[in-house]
Amino acid sequence: MLPERLKRRVIYESNWIDLYADTVRMPDGSIIEPYHVLHYPHSSVSVVIYNNKDEILMLRSKRYIAGGLEWEIPAGRVEENESPEDTARRECLEETGCDLEDLSYLGWQNPQNGMTDLLVHMYAAHVRTEKDNFDKNEVDSKIWVKRDEIMDWLKSNVIHCGVSMLTLLYAERFYAK
Structure with missing residues (x-):
């Protein structure tokens, strides 16, 4: 079982980088909020x-x-x-x-x-x-x-x-x- 994203809040988005605050359920059932995620739209x-x-x-x-x-x-x-x-x-x-x-x-x-x-x-x-x-x-x-x-x-x-x-x-x- 892997961690599961329950919801996502957008903090910032651009063509270079995005920042999200996710709510994540861990394999043991515990919740991490916020789980900060940096997303890169380009490799x-x-x-x-x-x-x-x-x-x-x-x-x-x-x-x-x-x-x-x-x-x-x-x-x-x-x-x-x-x-x-x-x-x-x-x-x-x-x-x-x-x-x-x-x-x-x-x-x-x-x-x-x-x-x-x-x-x-x-x-x-x-x-x-x-x-x-x-x-x-x-x-x-x-x-x-x-x-x-x-x-x-x-x-x-x-x-x-x-x-x-x-x-x-x-x-x-x-x-x-």
Whole structure:
């Protein structure tokens, strides 16, 4: 038996995120009210980009919520009538200036399934071409980092973005280089 939603109150809805206060009956019959739910109307993608020097492209993103610069991989929202694969290619071009080849689907994740239904499709690819143009509003800089060093970054907690962390680990384990 799974928890069951008995009713829902809308707190906020938009094209980006919705916030609901649900009334939920738990398997033992107890009621949780309110059970706050963040709903994302669109899924997202994250992409690990490799080059032929055994390196991974990392972005230093400008993050308002975190209040600073954060090391991440390219990621973004799947737009209406756009496939996750097309989104991965578009986001990488916008955020890094990279055109991709050998784009491979690694799986999907729900980074915080206790309170949100956000779905993130994970990819890995190789860079075909790279230009210096990228979204300067969102990205401060980009650098190529040796794969072994990325694992050190993860171990040392240099990367704080959970989506980036898990996608990097998946790519290192499951992407055929």
